[in-house]
Amino acid sequence: MPDIMTPESLRKQSRLPSSPLAKLSLSHTDDPVIPALEDYDIHPVHGFLPADPPPLQRLPEYFEPWEKILDDLSPLLIAGALRKAVKQLPVLATDVLSTKREWQRAYLVLSFIGQGYVWGKNEDVAEVLPVALARPWYDVAQYLGLKPVITYAAVELYNYRLLDTNGPWDLSNFAVMNTFTGPDEAWFYLISIATESAGAPALPAIVACLHAVVKQDLPALVANLKIVAEAIEDITKVMVRMYEKNDPHIFYHRVRPYLAGWEHSSELPDGLFYEGVLPARETLKSPSEHCPIYGVKGVYANKFDCPYPVQDSVENLATVFAGIKIEGTYRKYAGASAGQSSLIHSLDVALGILHHPTKSTKTSPPLSPTEPHANGKSSKPPINHIHEMRKYMPGPHREFIYALERAPSIRDFVNELVNTPSYDPALSDEVSRMYNRCVEGMRAFRDRHLQVVATYIVVQARKKKEVGHLDVPQASQSLRVQQSLQARGTGGTDLIPFLKQSRDETSEARVQLDI
């Protein structure tokens, strides 16, 4: 039987010596460091979903003013009373938060309230976020390695619970804790939560594949690639269930606007003004000093020590709004997208699927001068919208992806195997076919995802006559509606060319077989 390693055995062996077998060169793996899942806040069974304990459902008593607003989020939006309620909030201290789950819950709560505050319901956008929201949201996001904007982490990772705590981790038993609007939105989140769960077995299998590569243990490699392939196929099966309970019209007109950010927003061309968040706060929370939860684990205590690689470029501003001078900073952030799923990034990186600079958008500067390139081959990474999405992942999960980039390349190994006839041809054939099955699975996932995006965004954008908010006066519809009619990604991408590029790049990773 091939050796499928337990997380504990992997952890013990996480730093491996150079391979004693010299037949395959493994040139870039002289001193391979293979990441251990638990060092990156990844559960061995449930992957990127927080588990043991699961996400917190309510913050401690001190934070009731936030929780009470969240309880009534939808009614407050409908009544047009959310902004008034937020303006009455006290500025609560975030250092009262203690456990990791409390920080995560605080981020979820502030993200829902913050997005509701900015976009309102059929109201003009709010350009200034009051200090009682802006400062804690910024600090909590900084602590978790996230950004003070709604992200995949807020609406998916930290937002699930199990209906029956002893039941299965799938769509028959997941529930979401919070939405802006109701059931269609809940289903939208549930699908992603269930894809995280379906894909979770791939994560220990990826780590086991890396060990198998270093040990040149082909049976173990085949067995673990099979687990990866099956997980990818399961992700796709879950994703296409989106159609069952998420109505495209409701999604496009009612839900999606709340998930938008302010990076390329025509309504917020300068971004959002965060009252009370001054540039000095950028350096406030170095993880070693202020992040006991992650800092003590030593996640960042390596030579790539770069927990928050994207420092926001901001200036200290005093701006006058409605005759009152307030201090703070304008900040631009993209909105929530499943493109921020660390699972899909991990699969891409582990399989050596490379994404090149997005052709249809202006190339952004590198995320950080220290950001490693796939497998450490070059100092200047190519930047694609997909890479930019990493800014919006929890810090440890982003670090895991960087760690995978520094680990041995499964694809290079498979390629060398195919070109080394001295190896057992039947076995090397099996390895390469299983590797290609993984790549083809990723391609199929992206094909089906394109169809989902066409249904939920492109078709909806074309149906101009069916635009929602018909009860809203023309003037207050204008910009919001114009913007929602554009079939663009939350990061401002030209959607379909970007997604097609991403799909086509996936196929390029296939290894060539003789037959």
Ligand code: HEM
């Ligand atoms: C109604 C359902 C969905 C819609 C409308 C949708 C829409 C989009 C859009 C507009 C993008 C472009 C990038 C961006 O805006 O940031 C994107 C990217 C992406 N989405 Fe979705 N998505 C949906 C469901 C999902 C699900 C369930 C997953 C599964 C995890 C997923 C995974 C991804 C990934 C990985 C990307 C990055 C592009 C890539 O890797 O090829 N999406 N999606």
